[in-house]
Amino acid sequence: xxxxxxxxxxxxxxxxxxxxxTIGLTIVTxxxxxxxxxILALMRLSKSRFLSGFSLCxxxxxxxxxxxxxxYWAFYVMPIFVGIExxxxxxxxxxxxxxxxxYNAETFRAGINSIRQGQVQAGLALGMSRFQVLREIVLPxxxxxxxxxxxxTWVSLFKDxxxxxxxxxGDLAHNALMVxxxxxxxxxxxxxxxxxxxxxGYPQAKLADWIRKKFEVKE
Amino acid sequence: MGAxxxxxxxxxxxxxxxIFESWRFLANGLLVTIQLAILCxxxxxxxxxxxxxxxxxxxxxxxxIITFYxxxxxxxxxxxxxxxxxxxxxxxxxxxxxxxxxxxLAITIHVAAYVIExxxxxxxxxxxxxxxxxxxxxxxxxxxxxxxxxxxxxxRVLPSIGSIVSVTIKDIAIASxxxxxxxxxxxxxxxxxSFHPIEVFTFAMFVYFCILFPTTRLIDRLYRRLAHLGQx
Numbered sequence: 001x002x003x004x005x006x007x008x009x010x011x012x013x014x015x016x017x018x019x020x021x022t023i024g025l026t027i028v029t030x031x032x033x034x035x036x037x038x039i040l041a042l043m044r045l046s047k048s049r050f051l052s053g054f055s056l057c058x059x060x061x062x063x064x065x066x067x068x069x070x071x072y073w074a075f076y077v078m079p080i081f082v083g084i085e086x087x088x089x090x091x092x093x094x095x096x097x098x099x100x101x102x103y104n105a106e107t108f109r110a111g112i113n114s115i116r117q118g119q120v121q122a123g124l125a126l127g128m129s130r131f132q133v134l135r136e137i138v139l140p141x142x143x144x145x146x147x148x149x150x151x152x153t154w155v156s157l158f159k160d161x162x163x164x165x166x167x168x169x170g171d172l173a174h175n176a177l178m179v180x181x182x183x184x185x186x187x188x189x190x191x192x193x194x195x196x197x198x199x200x201g202y203p204q205a206k207l208a209d210w211i212r213k214k215f216e217v218k219e
Numbered sequence: 220m221g222a223x224x225x226x227x228x229x230x231x232x233x234x235x236x237x238i239f240e241s242w243r244f245l246a247n248g249l250l251v252t253i254q255l256a257i258l259c260x261x262x263x264x265x266x267x268x269x270x271x272x273x274x275x276x277x278x279x280x281x282x283x284i285i286t287f288y289x290x291x292x293x294x295x296x297x298x299x300x301x302x303x304x305x306x307x308x309x310x311x312x313x314x315x316x317x318x319x320x321x322x323x324l325a326i327t328i329h330v331a332a333y334v335i336e337x338x339x340x341x342x343x344x345x346x347x348x349x350x351x352x353x354x355x356x357x358x359x360x361x362x363x364x365x366x367x368x369x370x371x372x373x374x375r376v377l378p379s380i381g382s383i384v385s386v387t388i389k390d391i392a393i394a395s396x397x398x399x400x401x402x403x404x405x406x407x408x409x410x411x412x413s414f415h416p417i418e419v420f421t422f423a424m425f426v427y428f429c430i431l432f433p434t435t436r437l438i439d440r441l442y443r444r445l446a447h448l449g450q451x
Contacts, residue, residue, distance in 0.1 A: 064385070064431035065424050066392035069403060073424060076416035155293060162296035166396065173298060180306075190307040194299050201294025 007185040008192040011175075018175035019196060021089070025161040025171060029096040030154060036097060037104025044109055055105065062102035068163045071095040075167045092164030092171075100157055107149045111142035148212035155208050158201055172196060237413035238422050248405030249426065255323060255401060256388045262327040263387065264380070267334020268373075272364065274339045285335060292332035297390050301325040305397040322394035322401075330387050337379045341372030374442075374449030381438030385431050392427070402426065 008015070043055035062070065074095040079085050086094065115138045123133035165174035176193035180186055238245065274285045292300075304325040309315035316324065345368050353363040373380075395404035406423040410416035 060432065061424075061428060064428045064435070066389040066403065066427060068392050068395065069406075069420065069423055069427060072407070072410075072416075073420045076410065077420055080417060159294070159296035162298045163393065165298070173296065177302070187307045187310045190299075190303045194295055194303055197295045197299055198291060202290060205290050205293040 003188060004185060005188055007179070007183050007188050011179045011183075011189075014175045014179060015172065015192070015196065018170060018172035019200065021169065021171045022158070022161050022173075022200075025089075025092060025096065025164065025169070026154070026158045028093055029100055029157060029161070032093070032097040033100035033104050033157075034150075036101035037108050040101060040105035041108035041112065044105065045112060059102045059105045062099050063106070067095065067099050067160055068166060070099055071163055071167055074098070088164075088167050088169045091167060092161075092169040095164065096157065096161065099160070100153065103153055104150070107146055107153065108142070111146040111149075112138055114145050115141050144215045147215050148208070151208035151211040155201065155204050158204060159197070162197070233418055234415060235418045235422065237409060237415045238418060241409050241413070244409060245402065245405050245426075248400060248402040251319070251399065252388065252391055252401040252403075252430075255319070255326070255391050255394070255399070256384075258323055259326045259330060259387050259391070260384055262323070263330035263334050263383070266327065266331040268338050268369075270331060270335040271338020271342065274335055275342045276360075276364075289332045289335050292329050297326065297329045298393050298396060300329050301394055301397055304328075318394070318397045318399040321397060322391065322399045326387060326390050326394070329390065330383060333383060333386070334380075337376045337383065338372070340379075341376035342368055344375055345371055371449045374445050377442040377445065377449075378439060381435050381442070384438065385435050388427075388431055388434070 040055045040059060043051040044059070046052055071092065074091050075088075078091070078094065112134075119137055119141075120133050123137045124130070128136070161171055162173035165171055165177065168174060172193065176189050176196075180189040183189070270285055270288075273281050274289075277285065301322060305316070305318060305321040308321075349367055350363055353367045358366070391399075391401055392403035394401055395407060398404060402423065406419050410419040413419065
């Protein structure tokens with residue numbers, strides 16, 4: 001078998017574009033899913049039965065469905081139910097954001113719940129408002145517990161962006177698979193794709209480990 | 220509105236009859252998903268637990284190799300692993316695996332890495348005093364591992380194992396890209412052939428939820444019943 005690695009160099013711009021799209025997908029999704037997760041977590045913790053029920057259903061639904069199915073669903077079903085035609089990129093973002101918001105909601109809820117109730121009561125007794133208690137007592141402490149989990153969610157999200165390639169978003173996986181089918185340089189392109197993901201993902205995984213060590217809470 | 224199993228939502232006529240007409244086709248897919256899930260879970264737990272033991276007790280070479288493997292799998296998408304094993308591995312090895320076994324191999328390789336990390340965390344959560352106590356009692360390394368450390372460690376990580384099972388079932392849906400005839404692939408095919416993607420994909424969401432939600436709950440309940448055995 002003759003290998004021609006030059007094909008990777010030949011299509012370097014297409015691959016670079018894919019890398020940019022992959023990174024863009026990760027950043028935009030997280031930018032939506034962090035506020036989304038906070039809102040869902042606060043809804044879940046609110047006294048309103050409707051809000052907490054809605055949040056519970058949303059979170060459990062999206063945590064218990066394969067992401068690739070959410071991607072297909074967002075592509076085929078959502079435009080008809082919601083009545084909005086989105087670009088492939090925006091559809092991919094929607095699917096990823098639905099999924100990651102659900103995971104983030106659990107992360108934030110666990111973080112907020114990890115702060116002892118006595119601290120909240122003490123804050124209230126001092127005449128602070130509920131919002132003040134949340135902002136000045138609960139969230140700063142919860143942050144230390146939330147950050148490491150958020151970091152590992154980020155790493156998972158970075159990998160999961162590859163799934164939107166099935167609806168032809170021009171991310172790294174999609175572009176590499178496209179070049180593979182055009183040039184028939186299967187081994188070269190697939191190995192290049194894996195190596196690029198590795199080169200981008202490995203430092204992120206290590207960074208997530210470092211964050212976990214740095215913020216570790218000792219009881 | 221005449222057809223059975225039809226429904227109007229947002230001016231769209233929904234017709235669920237293709238799902239009922241092709242139930243056998245979908246049921247076969249579900250069967251493949253379940254078979255793959257069982258095989259992948261058993262294999263990745265076995266390799267993962269062995270790897271986790273190696274990660275904690277191995278020499279520096281073994282530790283280094285296992286750490287590198289785990290971090291590599293943490294940084295490469297499972298889609299890429301599946302596609303590489305199916306399309307590229309045959310070119311390297313000369314053997315070509317059918318889609319089912321390619322998916323089995325790829326998902327096992329991927330999930331085992333997570334099991335290694337979980338096992339390691341479980342083993343490291345056992346207080347060193349227990350190991351010293353066992354040594355003082357004259358137990359061998361192997362005895363300590365088998366009778367003191369592992370039984371407690373594995374019960375402690377049971378909730379994480381539950382999420383591993385859930386991740387495995389979800390990862391199997393990705394095997395649809397190499398045309399493994401599992402539930403996701405069958406749904407895609409049916410959606411395309413029947414021209415009813417809305418109904419088919421929405422029904423698929425329902426099916427996956429009905430599998431995944433009880434599975435994770437069941438493992439959580441098992442943990443609550445066994446948790447006391449892992450405490451010390």
